[in-house]
Amino acid sequence: MHELSVTQSLVNIAVSEGEKAGAKKVTDLNLVMGKCTCLVPEIVQDYFALMSEGTIAEAANIHIERIPGKIHCNNCNADFVIPDFRVVCPKCKGRDTELIEGKEFYVDFIEIEE
Amino acid sequence: MSKIRVVKQVLEWNDDVSESIKSITSEKGVTIINVMGSPGAGKTSLITRLIERLGDKYKIGVIEGDITDTIDADKIDKLHIPVVQLQTQGACHIEAMSIEHILPMFDLDNIDILIVENIGNLVCPAEFNIGEDFRISILSVPEGDDKVAKYPLMFSTSDCVVMHKYDMKPYFEFDDVRVENDTLDRNPKAKIFRVSSRTEDGLKELCEWVESKLK
Numbered sequence: 166m167h168e169l170s171v172t173q174s175l176v177n178i179a180v181s182e183g184e185k186a187g188a189k190k191v192t193d194l195n196l197v198m199g200k201c202t203c204l205v206p207e208i209v210q211d212y213f214a215l216m217s218e219g220t221i222a223e224a225a226n227i228h229i230e231r232i233p234g235k236i237h238c239n240n241c242n243a244d245f246v247i248p249d250f251r252v253v254c255p256k257c258k259g260r261d262t263e264l265i266e267g268k269e270f271y272v273d274f275i276e277i278e279e
Numbered sequence: 280m281s282k283i284r285v286v287k288q289v290l291e292w293n294d295d296v297s298e299s300i301k302s303i304t305s306e307k308g309v310t311i312i313n314v315m316g317s318p319g320a321g322k323t324s325l326i327t328r329l330i331e332r333l334g335d336k337y338k339i340g341v342i343e344g345d346i347t348d349t350i351d352a353d354k355i356d357k358l359h360i361p362v363v364q365l366q367t368q369g370a371c372h373i374e375a376m377s378i379e380h381i382l383p384m385f386d387l388d389n390i391d392i393l394i395v396e397n398i399g400n401l402v403c404p405a406e407f408n409i410g411e412d413f414r415i416s417i418l419s420v421p422e423g424d425d426k427v428a429k430y431p432l433m434f435s436t437s438d439c440v441v442m443h444k445y446d447m448k449p450y451f452e453f454d455d456v457r458v459e460n461d462t463l464d465r466n467p468k469a470k471i472f473r474v475s476s477r478t479e480d481g482l483k484e485l486c487e488w489v490e491s492k493l494k
Contacts, residue, residue: 167372167403171289178287186283196289203402203432250431251464260467272285279281 168204172212178272179222188277191222195274201234201250201267225275234267293407296375300382300410307387310493311378311395311410315433316417317426318399321443323351324476325417326394330358332486337391337493342381344373344398351396361385372403378410392493401426405433413438413492420447424454427461435465439472439488446475 175194183191194213198204206229217223234247238254239261245254252262288294304311316322323343330339340361343352352364363384365377378395385393395411397404416437418426421444427434434440440462442455455473462469470488474481 167370167406170370170374171406174289174292177292178285178289182283182285182287186281188283192280201432201435203406250435252435252467253464260463262467270289272287272289274282274284274286276280276282 168208172209176216180220183221183277190278191225191275193226193276195228197230197269197273199232199267199269232269235265236262237265238262293375296379297408297410308494309387309390310412311393313395313411313414315397315404317401320417320419322396328476338389339392340385340390342395371400372407373397374407375409401430405436415439417441417443419443420451420453424457431465434462439470442473445473446478
């Protein structure tokens with residue numbers, strides 16, 4: 166259910182950034198979302214359609230780019246893509262690792278009609 | 280048609296407020312603890328025990344997050360410490376703005392530890408920083424030993440995981456080693472405790488760890 170407050174934030178960003186650029190309409194919004202977050206993209210899309218009604222971002226298409234999790238293993242001194250939230254090194258099986266990608270959650274760009 | 284580069288964090292509004300809470304609490308020497316777990320995991324019981332054991336040494340305040348009602352706040356109120364009930368009116372998590380609104384209700388010069396009991400939920404609260412200094416996640420034995428694997432975000436973002444109601448272990452097929460491994464696989468720095476608020480086993484170790492994390 167926290168998708169609701171997250172989506173409100175997306176609408177706010179789309180509208181304020183669109184207005185700043187002098188847009189008549191925001192047609193597309195590109196969202197980058199790491200796989201190590203717990204949001205359901207489909208729900209975000211559905212909520213956006215509802216919550217953007219009556220704004221310049223109404224009916225904008227949401228494109229979501231998912232970034233897989235990636236760790237750096239301090240033992241192997243190498244980076245590895247991980248399939249889920251497990252930050253265990255696939256090579257040495259050690260846990261001396263840092264999560265370096267997969268927690269992204271930002272609006273990358275919007276497309277507008279002027 | 281033109282493309283506008285934005286690069287704006289979606290949760291920036293929440294994180295900004297979380298940071299401003301942190302600057303207030305560090306000036307006042309207050310440590311905020313975010314306590315998370317399912318409904319029925321024993322969050323209020325554990326908080327009560329922490330207050331009983333640490334309350335003589337430190338001044339403690341509590342923010343009780345619930346969707347509605349004041350059942351938990353009433354329990355804490357009986358311990359004669361400052362408590363504020365935060366009702367989210369349906370929302371599944373607490374956001375930093377709510378904590379920011381509530382902070383002035385406490386005399387922060389007379390608080391060392393502010394414990395926030397988050398909404399009972401294993402998913403949503405983990406996404407939102409609320410100005411906390413550290414997070415404690417509670418997983419109770421009756422909930423089952425597969426919950427870290429199934430709901431990884433909360434356990435992967437916590438500083439400490441408490442296997443709670445540990446006295447119930449003989450009655451459930453609960454593999455504590457699995458929970459420990461599942462947690463460390465996702466969060467190698469997490470501290471793990473086995474605690475029973477009823478028998479009070481494990482509380483001493485947990486309290487010592489909490490004390491080591493205070494400002």
